[in-house]
Amino acid sequence: xxxxxxxxxxxxxxxxxxxxxxxxxxxxxxxxxxxxxxxxxxxxxxxxxxxxxxxxxxxxxxxxxxxxxxxxxxxxxxxxxxxxxxxxxxxxxxxxxxxxxxxxxxxxxxxxxxxxxxxxxxxxxxxxxxxxxxxxxxxxxxxxxxxxxxxxxxxxxxxxxxxxxxxxxxxxxxxxxxxxxxxxxxxxxxxxxxxxxxxxxxxxxxxxxxxxxxxxxxxxxxxxxxxxxxxxxxxxxxxxxxxxxxxxxxxxxxxxxxxxxxxxxxxxxxxxxxxxxxxxxxxxxxxxxxxxxxxxxxxxxxxxxxxxxxxxxxxxxxxxxxxxxxxxxxxxxxxxxxxxxxxxxxxxxxxxxxxxxxxxxxxxxxxxxxxxxxxxxxxxxxxxxxxxxxxxxxxxxx
Ligand SMILES: [Zn+2]
Numbered sequence: 001x002x003x004x005x006x007x008x009x010x011x012x013x014x015x016x017x018x019x020x021x022x023x024x025x026x027x028x029x030x031x032x033x034x035x036x037x038x039x040x041x042x043x044x045x046x047x048x049x050x051x052x053x054x055x056x057x058x059x060x061x062x063x064x065x066x067x068x069x070x071x072x073x074x075x076x077x078x079x080x081x082x083x084x085x086x087x088x089x090x091x092x093x094x095x096x097x098x099x100x101x102x103x104x105x106x107x108x109x110x111x112x113x114x115x116x117x118x119x120x121x122x123x124x125x126x127x128x129x130x131x132x133x134x135x136x137x138x139x140x141x142x143x144x145x146x147x148x149x150x151x152x153x154x155x156x157x158x159x160x161x162x163x164x165x166x167x168x169x170x171x172x173x174x175x176x177x178x179x180x181x182x183x184x185x186x187x188x189x190x191x192x193x194x195x196x197x198x199x200x201x202x203x204x205x206x207x208x209x210x211x212x213x214x215x216x217x218x219x220x221x222x223x224x225x226x227x228x229x230x231x232x233x234x235x236x237x238x239x240x241x242x243x244x245x246x247x248x249x250x251x252x253x254x255x256x257x258x259x260x261x262x263x264x265x266x267x268x269x270x271x272x273x274x275x276x277x278x279x280x281x282x283x284x285x286x287x288x289x290x291x292x293x294x295x296x297x298x299x300x301x302x303x304x305x306x307x308x309x310x311x312x313x314x315x316x317x318x319x320x321x322x323x324x325x326x327x328x329x330x331x332x333x334x335x336x337x338x339x340x341x342x343x344x345x346x347x348x349x350x351x352x353x354x355x356x357x358x359x360x361x362x363x364x365x366x367x368x369x370x371x372x373x374x375x376x377x378x379x380x381x382x383x384x385x386x387x388x389x390x391x392x393x394x395x396x397x398x
Pocket of ligand 1: 351
């Protein structure tokens with residue numbers, strides 16, 4: 001018996017890879033092509049239906065993998081919003097030196113970016129409502145810190161994993177499980193015990209759908225904990241759900257007419273983009289699990305786009321891909337004014353709306369294995385993401 005988890009050593013040494021990359025490296029070395037220098041570009045050529053943008057994340061882990069390897073790396077800062085055909089990252093080096101890392105790097109970027117993008121869309125649709133990521137139970141525990149980080153920097157207001165405090169310096173958030181109430185055999189006893197035992201700074205959020213109707217239990221909790229009650233959580237099973245919006249409105253009405261307007265309403269259980277749009281005007285916060293933890297895939301791919309021949313870079317790519325390592329320019333005032341140019345040209349572009357100099361978005365992170373920049377904290381990345389997505393209209397949902 002064991003846990004089927006790749007170790008950090010296996011990942012950093014390139015053993016977590018597809019076998020054809022090992023064979024490719026072997027062939028290149030045997031045939032004397034191990035010093036052919038290339039630029040490999042990471043990009044997305046199409047997004048899931050209805051998606052107009054995605055959020056690039058996972059960079060810190062990729063830099064950790066490439067640190068100390070004989071490569072140069074340019075990338076968008078972690079948390080940068082991007083669109084199809086835009087460059088996300090470029091690795092320059094002898095292909096034989098980094099070929100085996102492609103699987104690992106793509107795996108990190110695709111998984112992170114998919115989770116962060118799903119979270120960013122959910123947060124954008126939730127507007128000023130709280131979004132908590134409660135999806136760890138959907139995932140293998142080995143990646144709990146990764147999933148919490150991806151959701152948090154993607155814009156979640158909180159995550160539930162205990163390890164998030166150690167890994168990303170974010171205090172975990174949560175309420176109470178039905179199991180607590182079942183063990184006590186009484187909602188009121190369980191809520192009272194929670195209030196007595198749990199640290200004062202933790203908001204009192206009572207789960208109110210265990211034995212009775214949500215409206216009855218919400219009122220019971222409010223009468224018991226009074227001004228200490230921060231919120232009630234409705235996690236109504238789908239077999240009992242009917243119209244969730246009507247249930248929420250009824251709970252709100254009942255709390256209000258009994259003098260408990262301060263009590264917020266949180267909803268969890270199968271929450272997705274659609275239910276957020278439906279409930280957001282009546283609910284204060286959402287606990288979102290599966291729709292973030294199992295997001296739509298943002299299919300990042302990696303292609304060699306330039307080869308160094310006779311002392312100069314020559315654009316070369318497979319058909320269907322645009323040759324040349326690229327740079328992305330974005331107007332600092334207009335996030336939708338974007339131009340793609342060649343990285344090596346250091347182009348200047350002016351925004352056609354405000355005439356500002358557009359900003360080259362890919363910056364150099366690694367030179368010959370050495371990290372060049374201080375990396376931002378999870379909170380800094382999250383703020384950066386929120387700043388971008390709230391400049392854009394709400395995403396359309398299918
Ligand atoms: Zn502009």
